Amino acid sequence: xxxxxxxxxxxxxxxxxxxxxxxxxxxxxxxxxxxxxxxxxxxxxxxxxxxxxxxxxxxxxxxxxxxxxxxxxxxxxxxxxxxxxxxxxxxxxxxxxxxxxxxxxxxxxxxxxxxxxxxxxxxxxxxxxxxxxxxxxxxxxxxxxxxxxxxxxxxxxxxxxxxxxxxxxxxxxxxxxxxxxxxxxxxxxxxxxxxxxxxxxxxxxxxxxxxxxxxxxxxxxxxxxxxxxxxxxxxxxxxxxxxxxxxxxxxxxxxxxxxxxxxxxxxxxxxxxxxxxxxxxxxxxxxxxxxxxxxxxxxxxxxxxxxxxxxxxxxxxxxxxxxxxxxxxxxxxxxxxxxxxxxxxxxxxxxxxxxxxxxxxxxxxxxxxxxxxxxxxxxxxxxxxxxxxxxxxxxxxxxxxxxxxxxx
Numbered sequence: 163x164x165x166x167x168x169x170x171x172x173x174x175x176x177x178x179x180x181x182x183x184x185x186x187x188x189x190x191x192x193x194x195x196x197x198x199x200x201x202x203x204x205x206x207x208x209x210x211x212x213x214x215x216x217x218x219x220x221x222x223x224x225x226x227x228x229x230x231x232x233x234x235x236x237x238x239x240x241x242x243x244x245x246x247x248x249x250x251x252x253x254x255x256x257x258x259x260x261x262x263x264x265x266x267x268x269x270x271x272x273x274x275x276x277x278x279x280x281x282x283x284x285x286x287x288x289x290x291x292x293x294x295x296x297x298x299x300x301x302x303x304x305x306x307x308x309x310x311x312x313x314x315x316x317x318x319x320x321x322x323x324x325x326x327x328x329x330x331x332x333x334x335x336x337x338x339x340x341x342x343x344x345x346x347x348x349x350x351x352x353x354x355x356x357x358x359x360x361x362x363x364x365x366x367x368x369x370x371x372x373x374x375x376x377x378x379x380x381x382x383x384x385x386x387x388x389x390x391x392x393x394x395x396x397x398x399x400x401x402x403x404x405x406x407x408x409x410x411x412x413x414x415x416x417x418x419x420x421x422x423x424x425x426x427x428x429x430x431x432x433x434x435x436x437x438x439x440x441x442x443x444x445x446x447x448x449x450x451x452x453x454x455x456x457x458x459x460x461x462x463x464x465x466x467x468x469x470x471x472x473x474x475x476x477x478x479x480x481x482x483x484x485x486x487x488x489x490x491x492x493x494x495x496x497x498x499x500x501x502x503x504x505x506x507x508x509x510x511x512x513x514x515x516x517x518x519x520x521x522x523x524x525x526x527x528x529x530x531x532x533x534x535x536x537x538x539x540x541x542x543x544x545x546x547x548x549x550x551x552x553x554x555x556x557x558x559x560x561x562x563x564x565x566x567x568x569x570x
Contacts, residue, residue, distance in 0.1 A: 168199075184525070191218035194546045194553060196530070205529045205557050207545045212364075212396045212506075215423035216471045217546040223426035226467035230460045240278065240456040247462035252276040254469050255434060258405055261414045273418055275440040278432050278457030282395035282421030283311030285431040286358070288451050289417050290315055292435060293356035293389045295442045295450060300334075303350060303357045305341040307366035307536040310358060310393055319358060321366070322536055342371030350382045356389040356417070361407040361503075364396040367537025368501045368508035376413040383416070389439070391417040395431070399423035400472050400547055402504035403481035410503075426468035430461040477547040481505050487551055488543060491558035494565050507543040509561075514538040523564035529557050 166174070168187055186204070190197040194217055196204040209215060216223065230247060237243050259273040279285045290302060304310065304319035311317065318333035320326055337354075339346035341363040350357055357379065363369035383390040392415035397407035401423060404410055408418075416439065421431030443450035472478065481504040489500050492509055499510040511517040517539055521531050532542040545557075 184530075186525075186530075193217040193219075194549050203528055204525070205545075205553060205560075207530055207543050207557055208532045209423070209544050209546050210427075211532070211542075212401065212422040212544055213425070214427055214546050215399050215401060216426055216468050216475075216477070217548040218427060220426060220468070220471060220548075222467045222471045223428075223464050226463040227428070227460055230463035233459075235460055236455065236458060240453045245457070245459050245462070247459040247466065248278060248457045251462045251466045251469070252278075254466060255420075255432070258469075259418070259434065262409075271414060271436060273415070273434045273436060275437040276432050276434045277440065277443075277451070278430065278462065279421075279453060280429050280431060280455050280458070280461075281311075282393075282419065282431045283313050283316045284453070284456065285395070285419045285421055285433045286310045286316040286319070286393070287313060289358065289391050289419055289433040289435075290319075290356070291451055292417065292433065292439065292442065293391065296439050297355040297387065297389060299353060299355035301337060301351075301354045302333075302335065303337045303339055303354055305359055305363065305366075306338050307363065308338075308341065308360060308393075309365040309535055310395075325535075341366065341369060342375050344372075344375065344378060347378055347382045350379075350386055350388055352386050354386060354388040356391050357383060358391040358393060358419075360393045361397055361411060362402065362506060364506070365535040365537070367510070367534045367540045368503065368506055370501065370503050371411075373411060376408070376411045380413040389416040391415065391419065391433075393419045395419055395421045396423075396544075397503070397506060399468065400478050400481065400504075401506050401544065403478060403485075404504075405472065405478065407503065424465050424468065425461055426464045426471075428458075428461040428464040430458070430465050472547070475548070481547060484547075484549065484551065484554060487554050488558065491555065492561065494562055496565050501540075505544060505547060508534065508537065508540040509543060510537075510540045512539065517541060520561070520564045523567055524560050527560045527564060529560040529564075531561070 187199045188196045189199045194205055196206050255276055256274050261272055277288055306321040308321040310319045318336050339349055392408055394406055398420040418434045424430055485502050485505050501508045524531055534540055534542055
């Protein structure tokens with residue numbers, strides 16, 4: 163009997179999400195590098211899509227995982243037992259969210275109650291339920307070209323009909339506005355339970371709004387009694403140069419969503435709100451939102467180690483300087499624009515037909531990049547925050563070489 167290769171088993175028995183998976187076979191990862199079974203070494207310029215902010219297998223994270231595994235793993239469904247990893251992580255997150263005097267806040271403050279989930283999508287789902295239950299309203303407003311997850315509730319918020327049409331019917335009473343557009347703020351009314359919005363429009367290709375946009379949005383939500391849900395699933399945990407991206411825009415949310423870079427490589431997410439808001443899950447009905455594995459102690463231990471590492475290694479301080487180096491080096495006639503907020507970057511080309519061969523060639527040369535769901539003419543660059551200047555220079559050389567090797 164012929165033995166199947168790992169690649170063949172992957173293609174036959176692992177459910178596929180496209181006809182052209184990268185299918186890189188990785189046997190080890192460390193820092194910003196992935197190591198293939200063929201001896202190839204790759205720089206991960208996308209951090210596993212915004213996950214490995216402190217790098218792959220950071221020693222602090224690995225040690226925290228090992229220490230927790232030696233104590234206990236799953237004990238009970240979420241919210242029933244006092245588990246030290248959950249408690250310690252929640253306390254750290256709340257401490258990071260003490261509002262400063264210059265932030266535009268609402269009456270729903272501070273964010274002091276954390277509900278842990280397994281992923282960003284689950285955080286979105288929990289926040290949607292929370293908003294409906296707290297306000298007694300049904301309408302939720304999201305943005306065109308936004309991505310908040312792929313479950314049916316989160317998909318209902320998606321800004322692309324292409325991703326939604328074959329899964330309808332989805333949730334009713336979803337209204338969409340243009341991210342960063344001041345005129346559309348008037349669509350928020352007394353019928354609106356919540357606005358869910360990214361600080362930086364990620365899958366739209368890293369679109370950064372006017373600094374005053376969120377202040378205006380905050381005021382309209384206050385005027386109408388609408389909860390402002392901020393999705394920091396991609397931007398949180400230092401990606402943009404501050405621990406939370408909203409800190410740079412002068413406002414404070416009612417509900418905050420995080421995941422991805424939060425876990426240091428382990429699956430975890432959270433939605434965070436004021437204790438009064440969150441308390442609606444306790445009755446009518448009891449157990450208004452439940453999860454078996456949310457806040458898994460091993461994931462919480464990894465997340466706390468990630469949190470501490472970002473500050474102990476001063477990773478935030480270097481983000482802007484490293485981003486500037488990327489911008490200074492990635493100069494080429496075929497590059498039309500570079501948009502960024504910290505180390506969340508989009509490098510724009512003419513179209514997908516021009517970009518895709520560049521991405522493929524860069525991977526062949528050992529640098530992994532990607533594109534965006536709703537902006538497929540832009541290259542995604544979001545490296546681990548631990549990337550060095552020398553590694554940035556090498557990665558940019560590879561990208562420029564890949565551009566030059568693209569015919570036409």
